[in-house]
Amino acid sequence: MVGALLAVLEPASIDVALKAEQLAVQERESTARVWQLQIEKAEYEAQRAERQYHAIEPENRLVARSLERQWNERLQALETVRAQAASACRMPPVLTAAQRERIAQLAGDLEALWAATTTTNRDKKALLRRLVEEAQIVAEAERCRIRIVWKGGAVTDHEIARKLRPSHATDEDTLALVRRLAEQFDDAQIARILNRQGRRTGKDNPFTQHRVATLRNSHDIAVCPKTTAADPREGPFTADEAANELGVTSRTIHRWVREGLLPGEQATVGAPWRIYLTEEVRRRLTTGDAPAGWVGLTAAARQLGLSKQHVAYLVRTGKLPAVRTTVGPSACWRIDISSVSTATCRAQHELSYPKGNGHGEDA
Secondary structure, eight states, X not given: XXXXXXXXXXXXXXXXXXXXXXXXXXXXXXXXXXXXXXXXXXHHHHHHHHHHHHHSOTTOHHHHHHHHHHHHHHHHHHHHHHHHHHHHTOOOOOOOHHHHHHHHHHGGGHHHHHHSTTSOHHHHXXXXXXXXXXXXXXXXXXXXEEEEEETTSOEEEEEEEOOOOOOOOOOHHHHHHHHHHTTTOOHHHHHHHHHHTTOOXXXXXOOOHHHHHHHHHHTTOOOOOOOOOSSTTTOOBOHHHHHHHHTSXXXXXXXXXXXXXXOEEEXXXXXXXXXXXXXXXXXHHSOBOOOTTOBOHHHHHHHHTOOHHHHHHXXXXXXXXXXXXXXXXXXXXXEOOTTOOHHHHHHHHHHHOOTTOOOOOOX
């Protein structure tokens, strides 16, 4: 557009434009004279109708009303002609001799004038709006045809090659993950999971509920089916829901899941946990009174001759019956060791206890 503008505004073009402006002014002056004659004619007709009206005898009312109506019609016709003349003869401001000379000087180096720091973007846009009548664009497969229609009717045609848009497809790994997550989670949850993993859309944007829905629809991925749990008390529950069910914090729930005390599954990193709370799990983890004879973690380790870490491991794997109970303000384990011999525990320690796995605590 700028190149075409500078080509149009070459000195020779400027000279032609100034001459065209002079001819346009002369034409408008000629048009104004024609309209002035029509106005004078309409004024004469209105004045003539007025004289006829005043010349009639008042007693001749029928003729007087007819002449009065004719006079009003001539007045309306006069106003119409005046309005039409004002619209047709509206003339733009005429350039002075000094302005014409200044324009001729600036036309000698238009490119430097356009690039000058004193020529603001606002000035450039204003200049384009004053000189361009319209821009027509026809898009084809490999190119775009552009036609610029300048004020005054001049036309400039230009062609530019089309730039192929880069591919913005979401990567296959993220798409496969969305397929898997859509079986369990809604679009808002999927967006949160993908953002936690640092994944981005094909256009390098963070995922939102709307973007996940658009991705699903474009790849025919079904929305997450609404399912109801077979046993509402069993779940599955999220970590926060399980914490509310067991009366503990979500931090404790995550620790129990890591230690194997609480069964749970996670579709992918950053996805909500799906935790199942069977009656046996609830009984074992819900704070309550332990049966008589059940001892704490430290006492169980001492009586069995094992470390507290090993005893905690046996509790997590279900090899030692245990429940959570309250001792004063604290919650701790109470373990049943009445049916377990020291020799059996030592054998389990040698055969099944993984080195460096797990740690225990009494509270």
